[in-house]
Amino acid sequence: MNDWRWKWRFYASAFLLGLVLTGLSVRLVFLHALTPESVVRGIDESRRMHKQLLAGRGAICDRMGSGNLLALNVPMKDVCANPALIVRSNLLVDVSATLSELLDVPVDEVAQRLNRPDREFAYIRRAVMEDDAARVLERRIPGVFFRENMVRHYPHRNFMCHILGFVNHDGIGSAGIEQAADAYLRGSPGYLESQVDALRREMYGRRAQYVAPLEGAHVVLTVDQQIQYQAERALDAAMIEHRAKGACVIVQRIRTGEILAMASRPAFDLNTFNQASESERTNRAIGMNYEPGSTFKGVAFSAAFNEQTVRPEMVVDCEDGAWSYGGKVLRDYHAYDRLTVADGLKKSSNILTAKTALTLGNQRFYRYLKAFHIGEPLGFDLPGEEGGILAPVSKWSKISSTRIAMGQGVAVTPLQMLAVYCAIANDGFLMRPYIISHVVSPDGTVLKRTQPEVLGRPIRSETAALMCRLLARVTEPGGTGTRACVEGYEVAGKTGSAQKPVAGGYSSTAHVASFAGFVPAGAPEIGIIVVIDEPQPLHTGGVVAAPLFSRIAGYAVRYLDVAPGRNLLASR
Structure with missing residues (x-):
């Protein structure tokens, strides 16, 4: 009996085993020989992995190089989801609540992104820190996955914001250096094609193709962080003291055109650029057209001296402060009887400047304006440079040259x-100003180096020397720019106090105060301009802008170890 049971069990087990093996054989034959080609391709495709490898964006440094990083990359994660899968699984409410808690996103906003059953992809939150992404990963939320991201980070926030610019959420430079040098900074992404196992892990032995990402090149600026910092501090103080609408400062090396500092206010945090207003994002140093007022007189006097239509010692009738010409009355801020041309520049006489411009004639004056590149961009290497406004000479009225000479009816x-x-x-x-010193690849190869470029020579050397001597007198006692003085150095320059144009004329309350000049006057090294938009209540360039020039220039010449040079006024 026991023998029979044992044999029965043996035959039954053998039968079942044979049945299983037969079934497996049939299944294998079906899979390998009878499965439709489309199904086979689908299985193969599900095992295949295609991945774009992110390339690190190049760094931006000041003129000292990689020791002073101004923009760098931070690896992050984009939290993504499959809305169709989540909705089909009836997990919309639970997943929305969980992601809202973990990512600090309003729950209704998460639910709105997930409640799309016709879509298989949606961003929940982009640029999430690695630690926050890890917390999401620990929850193993169905339908939630990640994508690699590389986010641009600006460690100094609003410092140099108008120079650096920013990168948008698609990794494209959209302002400043980030836009101007985007082709160099961006680099080239890599590519990976391989196969994965059932847990979606790569099987390295099945890797079919690998192209390494090419890191972006590094951009080295001409800007010096220390001078830039002093310029920004000075602007911030001026904005508060004078309750100004805006302001800007530029510091330039005279012989080369290199920009050592360029600051604009108001400013914004580069890491939250999308929250900044248009006014905050505007780089006023290159993107603001304004009527300059008396600083523009330097053009008229340079042209007249170069053409020898006037001489410094020539005496001109200043009409006791009111001069009628072309049916309009032109007034001086202070009334003068008679002044030499040299004193007219020193005291910023509108009437003497207007009469000086008339000695040139419209056509000749216009040629000098164009020679100084008035009314056209200088070709600066940041995006957003305006070209100013200069009407063609054919459209000038009888009084146009007299007003343009004093900085009205023209914008720069x-x-x-x-x-x-x-x-x-x-x-x-005249040098082309530039702010990109050179571009260097990750392996140290210099890809581009900016060389100083001469745009033209509007005036002769002797005319320039004469103007340097006369502009130095503007900052001596009796001139309008005494507050621009720098202890131990002779400063040359010109003040500007311009009414802002409004419909039908000029405002009596809105002004632009400025000072443009250079130091040392006898051996110029550094040029600086300060422009303050709508200061209150004081509004003259000599009172508002000149002190900022003095503060920034005083730091710059000592920091750069600039020698004082010979004193032009003492050598007259």
Whole structure:
């Protein structure tokens, strides 16, 4: 009996085993020989992995190089989801609540992104720190996954914000250096094609293709962080003291055109650029067209001296402060009887300047304006440079030259106005200003190096030397720019106090105060312009802008170890 049971069990087990093996054989034959090609392709595709490998964006440094990083990369994660899967699984409410708690996103906003059953992809939150992403990963939330991201970070926040610019959420430079040098900074992403196992882990032996990402190149600026910091501090103090609408400062090397500092206010935090207003994002140093007022007189006097239509010792009738010409009355801020041309520049006489412009004639004056690149961009290497406004000479009225000479009826950017004074200080050579020193690849190869470029020579060397001597008198006692003085150095420059144009004329309450000049006057090294938009209640360039020039110039010449040079006034 026991023998029979044992045999029965043996035959039954053998039968079942044979049945299983037969079934497996049939299944294997089906899978390998009878499965439709489309199903086979689908299985193969599910095992295949295609992945773009992010390339690190190049760094941005000041003129000292990689020791002073201004923009760098931070690896982060984008938290993504499959809305269709979550909705089908009836997990919409639970997943929304969990993600809202972990990512600090309003629950209704998360639910709105997930409640889309016709979509298989949605961003829940982009640029999440690695620690926060790890907390989400620990929850193993169905339908939630991650994508690698590389986020641009600006450690100094609003410092140099208008120079650096920012990168948008798609990794594209959208302002400042980030936009101007985007092709160099961006680099090239890599590519990986391989196969994964059932747990979606790569099987390295099945890797089919690997292209390493190419890191972006590094951009080295001409800007010096220390001078930039002092310029920004001075602007912040001026904005508060004078309750100004805006302000800007530019510091430039005269002989080369290198920008050592460029600051604009109001400013914004580069890490939250999308919250900044248009006014905050505007780089006033290159993007603001304004009527410069008396700083523009340097152009008219340079042209007249170069053409020898006037001489410094020539005496001009200043009409006791009121002069009628072309049916309009032109007034001086202070009334004068008769002044030499040299004293007219020193005391900023509108009437004497207007009469000086008339000695040139419209066509000749216009040629000098164009020679100084008034009304056209200088070709600066940051995006957003305006070209100023200069009407063609054919549209000038009888009084146009008299008003343009004193900075009315013409508009410039602060960079253009500084370029004029740097040309005067540079023996008459007008240099193209630039802010990118060089671009270097990750392996140290220099890909691009900016060389100084001469745009033209509006005036002769002797004219430039004469203008340097006369502009130095503006900062001596009796001139309008005494507050621009720097102890131990001779300063040359010009004040500007301009009414802002409004419909039908000029405002009596809104002004632009400025000072443009260079130091040392006898051997110029540094040119600086300060522009304050709508200061209150004081509004003259000599009172509002000149002290900022003195503060910034005083730091810069000592920091750069600039020698005082010979004293022009003492050598007359």
